[in-house]
Amino acid sequence: MTFPLGQSIAASVALLCVSMGVLAAPATALNGPQQIIGGTPADIDDIPWQVGLISARQNAATVFDNQFCGGSIINEGWVITAAHCLYDYKGSKLGVFAGNDDLGVPVGTDVYRAASWKVHPDYSSGPAKDVWFNDIALVRLNSTLDFAEGIEPIALPTAVDPADAPAVGDPIGVSGWGATSSDESDPGYPYLLRKTTLAVISNGSPDNCGDYTASDWNSLYETCIGFAGGGKDTCWGDSGGPYVDQIDADGDGNTEPTLIGVTSWGNGCADASFPGLATRVTSYLDWIVPRSPSFTPTVTGSNTLITWSPLNNQFLSYPVSGYRIEYSLDSGATWTLGGTATAKKRSLNVTGVTSGLWRLAALNAVNASGGPYLWSGDIDVDTARLGAEPSPPQSFALLSQSRRGFDFEWEQPSSVHGSAIWDYRIYQQRGFSAPRLAESGRSQWPAATVKPKFGPGTYWVVAVNNFGESTRSNTVTIP
Known part of the structure; x- marks a missing residue:
C-alpha cells in the first residue's frame, strides 16, 4: 500500500x-x-x-x-x-x-x-x-x-x-x-x-x-x-x-x-x-516565486530605461508585488541594485549607468525581502534559470470514438524546462483552413475527450507552461 x-x-x-x-x-x-x-x-x-x-x-x-x-x-x-x-x-x-x-x-x-x-x-x-x-x-x-x-x-x-x-x-x-x-x-x-x-x-x-x-x-x-x-x-x-x-x-x-x-x-x-x-x-x-518577464533596455544620454511587460498572476502562489533591476560592470562577477518598481510599473529609469550587463527579477510576498529570484537573464548573456516551453507531448493517439466524442490520450513531455505544465490543448485542422482549438483546460492529465461537433480532421496536442506552448505532438487524422 x-x-x-x-x-x-x-x-x-x-x-x-x-x-x-x-x-x-x-x-x-x-x-x-x-x-x-x-x-x-x-x-x-x-x-x-x-x-x-x-x-x-x-x-x-x-x-x-x-x-x-x-x-x-x-x-x-x-x-x-x-x-x-x-x-x-x-x-x-x-x-x-x-x-x-x-x-x-x-x-x-x-x-x-x-x-x-x-x-x-x-x-x-x-x-x-x-x-x-x-x-x-x-x-x-x-x-x-x-x-x-x-x-x-x-x-x-x-x-x-x-x-x-x-x-x-x-x-x-x-x-x-x-x-x-x-x-x-x-x-x-x-x-x-x-x-x-x-x-x-x-x-x-x-x-x-x-x-x-x-x-x-x-x-x-x-x-x-x-x-x-x-x-x-x-x-x-x-x-x-x-x-x-x-x-x-x-x-x-x-x-x-x-x-x-x-x-x-x-x-x-x-x-x-x-x-x-x-x-x-x-x-x-x-509557483513559489514569479518568473521574470523579458525586458528591453534603451540607453539615452547617461541613463538606461528598462521596460517590461506585465506578468500573469494566475499560477503564482502569491501575486507579483514589484520588480528589481540589477546591473554588473564586471561581466557578472558582482551585481549592483539599479532600482525597484511597484507591481503596476512597466519601466524603470536608471541614471548614470549606460553599460554592463542587466537583469530583472519579479517579486512577490515570498521573495520581496531578499530572494530567491528567478532572473530574466542578462541583456546579452543569459545567466538566468534555464527555462523554456515544454517538450511536445508524445504518442498522441485516438483511443475510441462514440456519440460522446473522440477520446484521445498521450504521454507527457520529456521535460517541462523549468516551469510546471498547467494546460494541454488539442487543436484540429481541416484541409488548408486555420487550426482551431478543440479542447483545453486539461491541467496535467494526459487524456481528453473532444466534442463530436468538431468531426473529421487532423488533430494534435500541445503542452503549456508559463513560457508558452510546446511544439505540436504527432498528428492523428480522423477521416
Missing part, C-alpha cells in the same frame, strides 16, 4: 504525525543512539535549514508531542513543506520548530508562529487516492528569523536545468524526526534529528523507479530517490522535509546545498523495490 510519509496506513497504530490534520498519539521515542532507517544522529548546525511543523495540541509537555512534519527554510520569512501535511490541517495555529535538533525541549521552545500557509492549488491524491500530485506548500512566518548558527536558509535550484539535475547517482542528503523503523507496530519516533544519504535513481524516466509503474508516479513533478540495496529511507513523519543535492544552484559556478526535493510519499519505507518519491522543486519554482 502507498501512503504519504507524514502518516501511517494503519489506523490502529499510534504515530506522531498528522493524518488529514488530526494529531495522533505519540509513539515510543528513542532517546539513545538508535538511528533513523539506515541513518545517524544529526547536528542542526550541519542541517540549519531543517525545521519541524508544530501543532497546537493541548496538554503537551514537550515539542516532541506536537511535531508532525518537516520543512525547509528558504529565506528569513518562509518555509517549504509538503501539501499533504497541511491540506486538511484543522488547527487554527501552526508553529515552526527551528534552530534545534532535540524535540525533547519544553513545549514552545524554539517554536516560531506561522502567520499563514498555502497549499498548491492543484494538490491532489490522484485518481486511486494512493499517489500524490503537486505535493508542495509554503508556510509564512509571523516574524522573520534571525540567521545564526543552527538557522540558515537552503538554496533553491534557480539556475538549474531540470534535465541535468539532480543527476542519476547524485548523493542526496535527507533528514527529519520520522520513524526509525519500517515496522508500523513500533516505528520508534526519535527525539533527536536524524539524517542519512540516498541517491537519485531516476530523473525523468518513469520506467526506472524500482517496481513502480509509469502510472504510479509523475516523473515530471517527482524525483525517484532511494538506496539500491534498501535499508535507508525517509519514513512516516519525515514528510515535507528536505532532499538536498550539492550543486550550483544559482549559476555562479560554486556548488552549495540545494533543495531539489520535498519528502512526499512511498510504498513502505526502506524497501529496495519501492524507493521514496520527492516533489521535484525545479518544476514548481515559478
Whole structure:
C-alpha cells in the first residue's frame, strides 16, 4: 500500500504525525543512539535549514508531542513543506520548530508562529487516492528569523536545468524526526534529528523507479530517490522535509546545498523495490516565486530605461508585488541594485549607468525581502534559470470514438524546462483552413475527450507552461 510519509496506513497504530490534520498519539521515542532507517544522529548546525511543523495540541509537555512534519527554510520569512501535511490541517495555529535538533525541549521552545500557509492549488491524491500530485506548500512566518548558527536558509535550484539535475547517482542528503523503523507496530519516533544519504535513481524516466509503474508516479513533478540495496529511507513523519543535492544552484559556478526535493510519499519505507518519491522543486519554482518577464533596455544620454511587460498572476502562489533591476560592470562577477518598481510599473529609469550587463527579477510576498529570484537573464548573456516551453507531448493517439466524442490520450513531455505544465490543448485542422482549438483546460492529465461537433480532421496536442506552448505532438487524422 502507498501512503504519504507524514502518516501511517494503519489506523490502529499510534504515530506522531498528522493524518488529514488530526494529531495522533505519540509513539515510543528513542532517546539513545538508535538511528533513523539506515541513518545517524544529526547536528542542526550541519542541517540549519531543517525545521519541524508544530501543532497546537493541548496538554503537551514537550515539542516532541506536537511535531508532525518537516520543512525547509528558504529565506528569513518562509518555509517549504509538503501539501499533504497541511491540506486538511484543522488547527487554527501552526508553529515552526527551528534552530534545534532535540524535540525533547519544553513545549514552545524554539517554536516560531506561522502567520499563514498555502497549499498548491492543484494538490491532489490522484485518481486511486494512493499517489500524490503537486505535493508542495509554503508556510509564512509571523516574524522573520534571525540567521545564526543552527538557522540558515537552503538554496533553491534557480539556475538549474531540470534535465541535468539532480543527476542519476547524485548523493542526496535527507533528514527529519520520522520513524526509525519500517515496522508500523513500533516505528520508534526519535527525539533527536536524524539524517542519512540516498541517491537519485531516476530523473525523468518513469520506467526506472524500482517496481513502480509509469502510472504510479509523475516523473515530471517527482524525483525517484532511494538506496539500491534498501535499508535507508525517509519514513512516516519525515514528510515535507528536505532532499538536498550539492550543486550550483544559482549559476555562479560554486556548488552549495540545494533543495531539489520535498519528502512526499512511498510504498513502505526502506524497501529496495519501492524507493521514496520527492516533489521535484525545479518544476514548481515559478509557483513559489514569479518568473521574470523579458525586458528591453534603451540607453539615452547617461541613463538606461528598462521596460517590461506585465506578468500573469494566475499560477503564482502569491501575486507579483514589484520588480528589481540589477546591473554588473564586471561581466557578472558582482551585481549592483539599479532600482525597484511597484507591481503596476512597466519601466524603470536608471541614471548614470549606460553599460554592463542587466537583469530583472519579479517579486512577490515570498521573495520581496531578499530572494530567491528567478532572473530574466542578462541583456546579452543569459545567466538566468534555464527555462523554456515544454517538450511536445508524445504518442498522441485516438483511443475510441462514440456519440460522446473522440477520446484521445498521450504521454507527457520529456521535460517541462523549468516551469510546471498547467494546460494541454488539442487543436484540429481541416484541409488548408486555420487550426482551431478543440479542447483545453486539461491541467496535467494526459487524456481528453473532444466534442463530436468538431468531426473529421487532423488533430494534435500541445503542452503549456508559463513560457508558452510546446511544439505540436504527432498528428492523428480522423477521416
